[in-house]
Amino acid sequence: MTTGNLRKRVWHGGGKFERLDSSDDSDGINESLLNHNHKLADSSGRCLDVDDDERYWRERERNAELAWTRNFSHLLTQWGQCFTTVVIGSGSWLGAFLHRSLGKRQGSDEKVPVYDLSPLQEERLRKLQMRLQVPxxxxxxxxxxxxxxLWRAAFPDVELGGLISEQxxxxGWQxxxxxxxxxxxxFVSLENLLFFAKTFPKSFCRLLLKQEGKRxxxxxxxxxxxxxxxxxxxxMLDLYSVKxxxxxxxxxxxxxxxxEMAFDLLYCVxxxxxxxxxxxxxASYMEFNEVLKAARRQLERELSLDDINQIQDLPAYNLLYQ
Structure with missing residues (x-):
């Protein structure tokens, strides 16, 4: 493997990444590390003004949810399962998936149940919070x-010139x-990347090298x-709170x-x-923040399902390659 086989990198000239802010907004995310300063245009090429922005992204998300379903169908085909017809209904696998992942949304006025942490939950949450505090x-x-x-996992056949190197x-560093x-x-973000590389090496390399889909x-x-x-x-998980x-x-x-490694597994998903x-x-480079928000909403839906007892129960877990 050589690094020359990678796709184009994003341009880092005048568009430096911004640091995420932890204060709340309507989606729980303020600014991505990727800037979002650009004009939108509709299919006719007309520039959209600020009032059109929300309608534009609502339409994009609806289209994305439909495409999400198609992606799962394609994935099943790759697994070698033959489907002559797919009927979206309560009796089909795909219908059940849609009912579970899209049908049950977490509303803003949904009452969060009162609960107590078990001693094991308290201990594991404390350990995780300690990890999050390590710069x-x-x-x-x-x-x-x-x-x-991390470099060896990403490019095993390429020698790293040093901890400071254009390589x-x-x-995808700045x-x-x-x-x-x-x-x-x-440091937890580096731990997450390294866990991904070691636990799901095929998925890690596939995403690193952008090997699938129309990019x-x-x-x-x-x-x-x-x-x-x-x-x-x-x-999203409100991990800095006591509960x-x-x-x-x-x-x-x-x-x-x-x-105990649920956070790292959820990161991979x-x-x-x-x-x-x-x-x-x-999407293109400047739309990454909207992609991040859409994926967060989908993940919140899946985590809100009644029958999720482990990360492997999440519908999206099936996207991972060992």
Missing amino acids: FDGTCFEHQEALKA WKDM GSNPSTDFRGGG ATWEYPFAIAGINISFMLIQ PKTLAGINFLKILAEE AFEMIDAQWLAMC
Whole structure:
């Protein structure tokens, strides 16, 4: 494998990534690490004004949900399961999936149940919160070794020139020094990437190298997207609270009691969902923030299902390749 086989990297000239802010907005996400300063246009090429923005993205999300369903059908075909016809109804597998993942939405006025944490949940949540508080330190030997391990997992046949090298841009970092990109995610975001690479190497490489689907000319940067995902999950699951106040966060704690690495596994699922939404929305580089929000809403829906007891029960878990 050579880094020359990668697709075009995003341009980092005047469009520097912005750090995510942890304050709340209507979607729980303010600014992506990718800027979103651009004009939209409809199918006729007419520029849309600010009032058209919301209608535009509502239509994009509706189209993305339909495309999401098509992606799952295509995935099943790849698994070798033959379907002569697919009937979307209560008796079909696809109908059941749609009923579960799209039919049950978490409304803004939905009452969050009162609950108590078990001793095991308290302990595992405390350990996870301790992980989230560790900043990335480029002078720390352990952190340096984790970066080197990530490079070896991504490009096993390419020797890394150093911890500061232009080669890092091939993985989707902003510049030659990845240490400067961890401000928004801390060390846990590097741990998440490394866990993804080691646990699901085929999925990791497929997304890193953008090997499937009709891709945009300017693709989202893989490593920076990974930092976005770590931060998005922390917000979505309300992990800095003593007890999460969202239904997704409460259900996540139930999963955490069954699987200590639930956060890292959920990260892998979320990365696959981001890429699937990217392809479903036919998105380009400047639309990454909208893709992130759409994937978050889909993930919240799946985490709000009644029969989710482990990460493997999430419908989107089937997107992962071992």
